[in-house]
Amino acid sequence: MNIALAPAASAQSDTTRIQRVVSPGGIEAWLVHDKTLPLVAMEFAFVSGAAQDPADKPGTASLMSSLLDEGAGDLDSRSFQDKLAEKAIELRFDASRDSIGGSLRTLSENVAPAFELTRLAVNAPRFDEEAVERIRQGQLASLRRRANDPSTLASLGWSARAFPNHPYGRPVAGTLESVPTITREDLAAFAKRTLAKDNLKIAVVGDITAETLAPALDSIFGALPAKAELTPVPDVVPQGLGTVEVKTLDVPQTSVVFGGIGLKRNDPDFIPAFVLNHMLGGSAFSSRLFKEVREKRGLAYSVYSHLAPLDHAALILGGTATKNERAGEAIDLIRAEYLKLLTDGPSEAELDDAKSYLIGSFALRFDSSAKVASQLLQIQIDNLGIDYIDVRNQLVAAVTLDDVKRVAARLKANPELLFSLVGKPVGVVPNGG
Template identity: 40%
Template sequence: MRRTLGLLVALVAACLCLPAAAGAVDIQTVTTPLGLKAWLVRDKSAPALALSFSFEGGTASDPAGQSGVTELMAALLTDGAGALPGPAFRQRQEDAAVSLGFNASLDRLGGGLRTLSANREEGFELLRMALTEPRFDADMIDQRRNQTIASLNQAKQRPNSVAARTLMETEFAGHPYAADPSGTPDDLRALTREKIRQRAAALLLRNSLTIAAVGDIEPDELARLLDRAFGALPVGTPPPLPPQWTPPAKSRTVVVERPVPQSTALLALPGVARDDPDWYAALAMNHILGGGGQQSRLFHEVRERRGLAYGVSSSLRTYRRASLLVISTASANERIAESIRVVRAELARLRAEGPTEQELADAKTYLTGALALALDSSGAIAGLLHSMQVDKLQPDHLTRRAALIAAVKIEDVRRLARRLLADDSITTVVVGKPVGIVSSP
């Protein structure tokens, strides 16, 4: 399913906004006879098709006492459908060289289909069966449930997993985003086949679909296949969005003790929403701070200059009702306190001084070209088109992105740093046996 050079070069050109790229990537909006809408990039250079889609409603809307039901249901959709039990359904996928899977995020239930053009009828038929005739057999429910509970127990022994989970529980305390998407053992054990069916019925709604396709297919043919796969789904009301998140009113430090020689640390601050006018300034700021790998300030100060950690990075996380800037690192228990002090000092320095002109220029150069390098498969491109729709972007966004990045001024980044990088809004989670760090009251 790897893309050929032709489409990748066209996308690189589009993302770089070269004059010759004005029509290089043609994103068509396909409307089916049943009213479904999809974005399509046609490419005849390879006989394949990739589909990326999602439904509104994710793990954050799991019903009370049913945490983990959405993730479990998503996994079970391909564990048998129609007359085919789990092994037979998987064998039919393998025989047709079809890749079909589902996943759940906090806000959405997602899925993907990849198939050779010659087998697309079979691929869409398997998709239809999974969506409209899932079996939810008792043996598969037990198997998936036991796997999830085992994974939850294993995660409690891994410092990185404990830190990630503790951060979400702390930062989003009292909000649906705080719950573990995989659920709790008690809730998972209480899930019945009927509850799983009810969850599928609540989320698999035709009118809450977002669809993107990339590959060797005509628009009319895609419309026919989409109606075949999704047309029998009901129309209904998706689960409501969770409430808007309110960031914590003060900084907090949480220490989770584990008998390990190295402590893992996560620091989180309120971030920037995807539709915020400062989004591209945030991308540049994050790249300069810790998202730029070896070129970032945190890497230079924490690893290269002081040798405190093997790695340190920052990233932007966006959800429908919240956004975060998260910094991660790990150091020996005796040095983790110093690592955190250095991270905080760099936050303060960026807040007080902003970036240099050279740092901003380097960040813009990287951000302008980096997107295209990740578009190395039809699935990746379909995923990008799908994300653009979820983020309410227009089809011409790929050709405008470079100009939006170029328009970021140094004062934009300075202003954003003053807005976000405040000491009194940092949540710090440390997992290990850190020397000199204790939980705040």
């Protein structure tokens, strides 16, 4: 697999095409120089996120990130957006639990104004009252819609039960009660303490050279504080394992979110666990959960699981939706299949099929400049090393049945799952306490 967006002219390693660019001021970015199309994609992230929200004001990171491109420097919101539109520049920001992310797309001929607007957004956001109130109302409207969405409620309920009195238990988008209390001063203070150079990761892909990018990094990010002022977030394990939470909602289907203890991304057994999860619920058609829950019994249209290695918690998560009258049957089956896989392990044929799929599908993550930039950014965030693209498929291919069984034995030490259900489930006894 070659991460070039066109056939490589020579048989060079993937990672020889990834350049580590360091600006004169010491800011680092990973670059894939590709002249196939006159485009430049930049992905960057500040490791912080909604985990840094004040305990009484969840939603601060989300609201702040949504406002970074709503006016900056001497440009109000309309003027800033007009500048983007004039040059067909796409600039977006968002917040996750553990990071504030930025995404830039531009024609290479417009890279200078694109970088300048990005500089303004991260260094001099205005947080004008008009923009704050407009984006706040949009966030509140979204929260009202989500208040009647079963899958969203199930996910929020799971997090709240799993992480009481911890940042991960609070909703990233905030609540209808908290968002109105977030002031302009809160937003400015949050930006000042979380957007800094020491927690910044950058990936760039496209028609730009290292010689052009290096000084641009200082221009965009050089004036940021040297160090972020982050509140320590404690490591945590999910609570409530082995229990079922139910929120009653008058809908024909029950939405189900389930999860338990997984492995952190830096765990030496993460790749075997990744392969094991693919056999559990990571494949749309060949996983055990798909075969048992959908194909054999017709309980759900889809069912899935995935590893979720957060910065301060290691999880395995999954979900499905089923008719209310079959909800109890569905969660009993999910429990049983998970425990069966952990107890007996997979067959050699299952392992071979899983590895073949995971190796073959890896290239699909790199079929556009935006996807390449996103992958390079995540590799940096996960501290996997600049050669990870070269070695990833080798790591998957090297997983043995003994490796998978060892991981299964580790997970079986804490096999209980927490279920969060929203609907009118039948055959389910809530025992969340």
